[in-house]
Amino acid sequence: MSPISGMADAMSDILSLVRMRGEFVCASEQGAPWSLALGQPVGHFHVIESGSAWLVTGDGDPVRLEAGDLAILPRSEGHVLTSDPALTAVPLERALAEAKTRKGVVYCLAGDGPRTHMVCGRFSFAGVLAPRLLEVLPPLIHIEERRGRPLEWLRLTSHFLVEETRNPRPGSAIMVDRLLDLLFIQAIRLWGAANPRNLGWLSGLNDPLVGRALTALHEDPARRWTVEALARTAGLSRSAFAVRFAEVVGQTPLKYLAAWRLDLAADQLKSGSARLADIAAAVGYGSEAALARAFTARFGVTPAAFRRR
Numbered sequence: 001m002s003p004i005s006g007m008a009d010a011m012s013d014i015l016s017l018v019r020m021r022g023e024f025v026c027a028s029e030q031g032a033p034w035s036l037a038l039g040q041p042v043g044h045f046h047v048i049e050s051g052s053a054w055l056v057t058g059d060g061d062p063v064r065l066e067a068g069d070l071a072i073l074p075r076s077e078g079h080v081l082t083s084d085p086a087l088t089a090v091p092l093e094r095a096l097a098e099a100k101t102r103k104g105v106v107y108c109l110a111g112d113g114p115r116t117h118m119v120c121g122r123f124s125f126a127g128v129l130a131p132r133l134l135e136v137l138p139p140l141i142h143i144e145e146r147r148g149r150p151l152e153w154l155r156l157t158s159h160f161l162v163e164e165t166r167n168p169r170p171g172s173a174i175m176v177d178r179l180l181d182l183l184f185i186q187a188i189r190l191w192g193a194a195n196p197r198n199l200g201w202l203s204g205l206n207d208p209l210v211g212r213a214l215t216a217l218h219e220d221p222a223r224r225w226t227v228e229a230l231a232r233t234a235g236l237s238r239s240a241f242a243v244r245f246a247e248v249v250g251q252t253p254l255k256y257l258a259a260w261r262l263d264l265a266a267d268q269l270k271s272g273s274a275r276l277a278d279i280a281a282a283v284g285y286g287s288e289a290a291l292a293r294a295f296t297a298r299f300g301v302t303p304a305a306f307r308r309r
Helices: 011-017 093-100 131-136 152-166 170-192 200-206 206-219 227-234 237-247 251-270 274-284 288-299 303-308
Strands: 021-032 034-040 045-049 052-056 063-066 072-073 079-082 100-102 106-108 115-126 141-145
Touching: 011 170, 011 200, 011 206, 021 170, 034 093, 045 052, 045 063, 045 152, 052 115, 072 079, 072 170, 093 106, 115 131, 115 152, 131 200, 141 170, 152 170, 170 200, 200 206, 200 237, 206 227, 206 237, 206 251, 227 237, 227 251, 237 251, 251 274, 251 288, 251 303, 274 288, 274 303, 288 303
Parallel strands: 021 106
Antiparallel strands: 021 115, 034 079, 045 072, 045 115, 052 063, 052 079, 072 141, 100 106
C-alpha cells in the first residue's frame, strides 16, 4: 500500500500490481516528408518535443500530435506515425536500418522539410493486474499540451529516458522501466480525470462515496468485510451502496474484494518467498487450503504451480 498524508491511495495499490518493461526507446529527428509503420503487437508511446505529426490507427480518423503532446497506445496492433496521412508508410525497422545515428539512439530520418523531434518507445506490461487494466484502457491515450504551456513532467521524463538509453550505465534498464512507470501513471491520472465515468472497474476510484469504501478495503484487505460495513464507510445505506457500487465498478462489493485479495496473493507469490499460510492470513483467508481452492478456481493453477511458473 502507498500511504499519502496518512491515507491509503487505492490507485497506487492497483498500479503497484502493474509494471512496465521498456523494450526500446530512442529519440528521432524527422524531416518531412516521412511516414513510419509500427507493427509490433506491444505498447508504444510517442512524445512530440517539437514540430508535429499525424497518428493513424486502424480504427478512427488520424490524430494530430503537436509539440508537447504525449500519445500512449497500450495494446497497439500496428499504427502509422507520419508527416502526412496520404504518404505510404515505411516499416520502422527498415527506416532505422537506413537512418543516420548520433550518439547511438538519436535517429535522423527522411527528407529536408519541416522537422519534427520525438522521443518514442516500445513497452510491455507485466504484473498480475496487467490483463485487467488493459481491458479498460482505450486504444489511445492522448495527453495534449495545456494552452501552449509544455507539461514539465513530460519534458523531464522524456529527457531522462533518452539520457539513460544514450549513455547506459549500471542500472539503466531498471531506470528506463521506472521512468516508463512514471510516464504511464501520470497519463492514467490525466486520462482518468478527463473521463471519470469511462474507466470500467477503475471508475470507483473517482466516485467520492464508493472511493471511500475502496480505500478502506485496500487499506485492510484481511478484515472480515461485509457489505454493511463497507456501506457505513461510504456513508450510505446497505441497499443504496450495493446498487451504486455495482453500477460504478461493474461487480458487487464482495466479488471485488475476493478478486482483489487473490490479485494480492498472486503478486506475493510472484515477487517473494513468503509461505502460502502467511499470504493467506495477509489477504484475509482463514486457511492455506481456503486460499488454495479460491486461487485455483480463479487462475486455473494451484498457488505452488503459479509460483513456479
